[in-house]
Amino acid sequence: MKRFQDKKWKEEMKITFDYNHMMSEFVGDEGIEWSQLEALEPTLKKASLAMIEKRKAGQMRWRELPYNQEEIVRDILDTASGIKDRFDNFVVLGIGGSALGPIAVQQALNHMFYNELPKEQRGGCPRLYVIDNVDPQRMKELFDIIDVEKTMFNVITKSGSTSETMAQFLIVTRLLKEKMGDSYRDHIIATTDQEKGSLIQIARDEGFKTYYIPEGVGGRFSELSPVGLLAAAVCGIDIEEMLAGAAYMDEIASQPDPYKNPAYMAATLQYLAMKAGKNISVMMPYVDSLKYMADWYAQLWAESLGKRYDLEGNEVFVGQTPVKALGVTDQHSQVQLYTEGPFDKVITFLGVKEYKCKVEIPKGFENHPAVSFLAGHTLNELIHAEQMATEYALLKAKRLNRTITLPEVNPFTIGQLLYFLEVETAFAGELMGIDAFDQPGVEEGKNATYALLGRPGYEEKKEELDSRPKKNSKYIL
């Protein structure tokens, strides 16, 4: 039996959401009144119903990912085990939703210096690189450290035509073909839409191994699809446990009553905070391994909720700007602002009950009280004390803050966390009355790029660009 099949273990591994310091009882006028929650009940009921209906209507297919992938998981585990035997490196070519999840999960669940370990200490798994930009230096220098003949490339693009990813794909396929001719195809796995876009057609023509991003699962909600599962499995992460964690959170986060449903409550509080002018949402893990969760969340929250129009077509210009921080590191960078600056943010701590290991602070230099008081404690105690101290400092300064606590960092709790934040985001979208699943605002930039690079069909956009107001040289110093 796997541990995630044990009910008791699962309950011990439940993540918790603590919102005491969002409430006016604790932070005073800046906080949220219980009566505000009560007054919102009709809206909450409506949103809660909409969540059920949209799910039934197949408009939130990402919610089914914990349940409908048994066969795919088997296939991924097979593939991963073949890759372990044959390759030293696994390189993800992808951007945005195709990159942030794989990075966050790898950082959370593997060794902090994974790529620098010898292969046997990586459990025989390949190194992982996620190349999520088209900076020429980064692309070129990647080839200084990997032997492409020992590398598997996973090209991920939902649309099948993301310019950045397809440019990388052209570079990599040319290089592979030069080195190994037709067998180059054994070095590429394509993860894309099952029907649409260039990549699936190319993959079929060339005979690449493929995985599909299910229809109706947007990029930023795709980490629990093959987008994230393949890279994780290749690096030895237990993806079945991760999906079980997501399923466990689904039970919790499907409860219609927001007073019982932590994801709904989390969204509700953010919604009220936004209404009160808190336009910034800081995510501050007190765990190094969760640092990139804040990056993943930043996309989820920003792209889902940053919207010009509501569902009725009114111009609303809404959205809360996500900020990534890291405890304790950013106590020495951002906390001055958080405690003394404007009352414009909500801070969400991510904490753990138990770190992966314990490190003792030994005695030494005992005639220096500013140092010696640390001796006899552990780093675990120190980082816990600092998290509590920062929470306290924010409380005293009347700053809204809340804490998500993982009993420990493991695939089950990471699955829960991902799913929790996805449901929180979707529910916040409902409350705000916007479409949390589109991203119309990125089209302008895409089209302008096509025009600038002379893509056929974008001549008109090119003319528009050419006729944009000329810059004034007096404004350039």
Added chain:
Amino acid sequence: MKRFQDKKWKEEMKITFDYNHMMSEFVGDEGIEWSQLEALEPTLKKASLAMIEKRKAGQMRWRELPYNQEEIVRDILDTASGIKDRFDNFVVLGIGGSALGPIAVQQALNHMFYNELPKEQRGGCPRLYVIDNVDPQRMKELFDIIDVEKTMFNVITKSGSTSETMAQFLIVTRLLKEKMGDSYRDHIIATTDQEKGSLIQIARDEGFKTYYIPEGVGGRFSELSPVGLLAAAVCGIDIEEMLAGAAYMDEIASQPDPYKNPAYMAATLQYLAMKAGKNISVMMPYVDSLKYMADWYAQLWAESLGKRYDLEGNEVFVGQTPVKALGVTDQHSQVQLYTEGPFDKVITFLGVKEYKCKVEIPKGFENHPAVSFLAGHTLNELIHAEQMATEYALLKAKRLNRTITLPEVNPFTIGQLLYFLEVETAFAGELMGIDAFDQPGVEEGKNATYALLGRPGYEEKKEELDSRPKKNSKYIL
């Protein structure tokens, strides 16, 4: 002759500041009117004078770092060359201002995968690790990849008693002593205040090599002191050129007229934007190697300007929250929000004219127009086009944005950039009428940490903490 002694080369390497898209002529009502700048002239004159006076009075000693370190630089270069011969790893133990600069400069000027290169491809230089947190897992796992007998540790703390750094120091010294007895002291360099704090006393007692953080140079303004110079020199970066770049920018950024002084103008525009409710400052490099510059800047901007009181003691709660983004990556994460969300931010692009190398996008799959239009271009053209396209999309959406352009990334331009942002920050502080050089808001958290760990002298704070309002279990889900 070194290239930075050549006037023509220096002028070619001048970084530029483009603020066209901050102005109402371009972005409409959200923008800044020329008349607003004119109306501000008395304030600008006053601030400009204060900058001169404070510098003269020795209140901005970081401004002299490009000039007064000749001897120190010689010493650092000597030390660095000795380290290269004897050590495989150079580990910085520091946090905040002692870490963010070294990370940013290393990322900017060395190979993108520096630590993974074989030693000869690192020019014989050691690997660099900056351990800026007390997460037990990170500390423990560091020792999985370094051999401490082949490692030089650089302990950096200005106060000489930063808990996080001193905890690391205790762990490392114990480990070194166990392995090599008294000669452990050859593995530690202390960078700290010349007189104050525990570290300098310990260093003298134990006979460590030391460097000083000059009096009056705060942590976040210390990158051009030995804090940043030693790690950079050890990793083969030309620190003389970096200081020359800073000196060059000092000439430019000392001009009293803000219409000629890009750092003053930059600060002035941010000041007006803040007044108009733009409480978020996004820094978005379109260069992977400048990614961590945004982290360094985030500390500088947040800690300097996030203040509760102005210089006259009025409660003001000011500050603009820095946000780190990366082009093009975050086009697929944040730009939806930036173009469609609230009008609450200023976006600063960091661009380059020339990347370190050119990467061609080869032909292939020519029956797929969504892919083949890329062929024949370079990644350089693609990333440049995307930067321009994003700038255009923001312009169309009437979002304030500005661009700092480096002719290329090299020590001279990085020195300029650091100094530019430091002067911008100081001048913004003048305009806001606050003290940009203190950080009183971090004391509460520090003291609470001491209390929680039972440091003698903090019993009262412990009582205060113990009597804080108990959390309500109904607010924990």
